[in-house]
Amino acid sequence: MRDRSDKRPKEPLDTWVQRALRQEDRRREAIQDTQLGQVIGTFGNTCRAEVDRKVFDVAFAGSFCIVGDWIRFGENKTGEQQVVEVLPRRTKLSRPDVGGANKEKLIVANVDSVVIVVSVVSPPLHPRLIDRYLVAIQQGGAKPLLCVNKIDLLEDRSELDVLEPYRLAGVEIIVLSTRTQEGTAQLREALTGQTCVFVGHSGVGKSSLVNALLAKPTQEVRGVSEGYGRGRHTTTASSLHHLGDETVLIDTPGIRSFGIQDLEATEIGGYFPEFAKFACRFNDCQHIAEPGCGVQQAVIDGELDPTRYDTYRRLHAELG
Numbered sequence: 001m002r003d004r005s006d007k008r009p010k011e012p013l014d015t016w017v018q019r020a021l022r023q024e025d026r027r028r029e030a031i032q033d034t035q036l037g038q039v040i041g042t043f044g045n046t047c048r049a050e051v052d053r054k055v056f057d058v059a060f061a062g063s064f065c066i067v068g069d070w071i072r073f074g075e076n077k078t079g080e081q082q083v084v085e086v087l088p089r090r091t092k093l094s095r096p097d098v099g100g101a102n103k104e105k106l107i108v109a110n111v112d113s114v115v116i117v118v119s120v121v122s123p124p125l126h127p128r129l130i131d132r133y134l135v136a137i138q139q140g141g142a143k144p145l146l147c148v149n150k151i152d153l154l155e156d157r158s159e160l161d162v163l164e165p166y167r168l169a170g171v172e173i174i175v176l177s178t179r180t181q182e183g184t185a186q187l188r189e190a191l192t193g194q195t196c197v198f199v200g201h202s203g204v205g206k207s208s209l210v211n212a213l214l215a216k217p218t219q220e221v222r223g224v225s226e227g228y229g230r231g232r233h234t235t236t237a238s239s240l241h242h243l244g245d246e247t248v249l250i251d252t253p254g255i256r257s258f259g260i261q262d263l264e265a266t267e268i269g270g271y272f273p274e275f276a277k278f279a280c281r282f283n284d285c286q287h288i289a290e291p292g293c294g295v296q297q298a299v300i301d302g303e304l305d306p307t308r309y310d311t312y313r314r315l316h317a318e319l320g
């Protein structure tokens with residue numbers, strides 16, 4: 001068990017709980033008319049929520065919400081819009097707070113698919129980052145999709161063979177180039193009707209890709225949120241955009257590392273689905289140093305990708 005004592009409030013717990021409940025009651029009483037909106041961006045203590053393509057700036061007022069969240073909000077006595085309730089999250093994607101003591105940091109809520117954008121040449125492929133994303137995505141309940149951008153930079157298509165381990169792990173893969181537009185129609189089709197978030201290492205082309213998908217000539221740009229720096233190649237916060245009436249695209253800032261939390265070392269194997277093909281002598285085999293381990297043997301026999309297995313070992317050690 002992790003020690004959570006640092007989160008305990010300074011005042012006696014009863015006093016704190018009572019005060020929090022009173023505050024919440026006051027908020028609900030003060031706000032009669034509420035509406036339901038989806039969070040499309042966050043800025044300090046405010047979020048931007050959208051209702052029928054109309055945009056409102058809404059104060060958090062004690063609630064915490066993230067892009068993709070559905071919130072109930074309304075006008076308080078001072079005439080300011082504020083959050084009354086954050087609805088339960090259908091799915092989520094999170095990572096530990098950098099610098100915080102393993103605290104969960106939500107990246108996005110309520111997405112159907114997480115598109116892991118990678119590049120094979122520039123920047124090079126970061127398999128360990130992909131592996132970690134895949135674990136976190138399964139944990140949060142969304143579906144992963146691996147999107148390989150910048151294929152215009154390849155000298156030979158055989159350079160894409162490095163992705164074979166992910167195909168074996170059952171991940172859908174789409175290769176494309178935002179520059180030449182090859183493959184972008186296929187991605188657009190795969191994402192239709194879904195709420196999708198684009199994640200991945202900085203520089204892989206997430207923002208370019210989101211822009212390319214949104215900029216289709218037949219596409220209505222009316223609903224695209226203002227204030228998003230289109231054409232600029234830095235994204236400092238997540239932003240939500242509509243592609244037609246049914247598809248939502250969320251761009252996220254690039255990250256360089258990605259930890260995993262709230263998992264036991266013994267559970268991590270379940271997040272590497274391709275391991276299940278190989279039988280081990282012991283039912284509770286951790287595939288680290290046990291005799292008769294089918295997974296370790298598969299790596300030796302070249303039937304299992306050594307990099308995927310190496311990520312598994314690292315995660316196992318981190319979480320152990």
Ligand SMILES: Nc1nc2c(ncn2[C@@H]2O[C@H](COP(=O)(O)OP(=O)(O)O)[C@@H](O)[C@H]2O)c(=O)[nH]1
Pocket residue numbers: 149150151152153176177178179180200201202203204205206207208209232233234235254
């Ligand atoms: N050659 C090539 N460059 C691309 C492609 N897509 C994006 N880029 C470039 O990659 C750089 C980073 O793109 P950006 O969208 O900012 O990446 P992000 O950090 O993942 O959002 C920019 O200079 C883009 O012009 C592509 O398909 N081919």
Ligand SMILES: [Mg+2]
Pocket residue numbers: 206207208233234235252253254
């Ligand atoms: Mg970007």
Ligand SMILES: [Zn+2]
Pocket residue numbers: 280285286287288290292293294295296
């Ligand atoms: Zn084993």
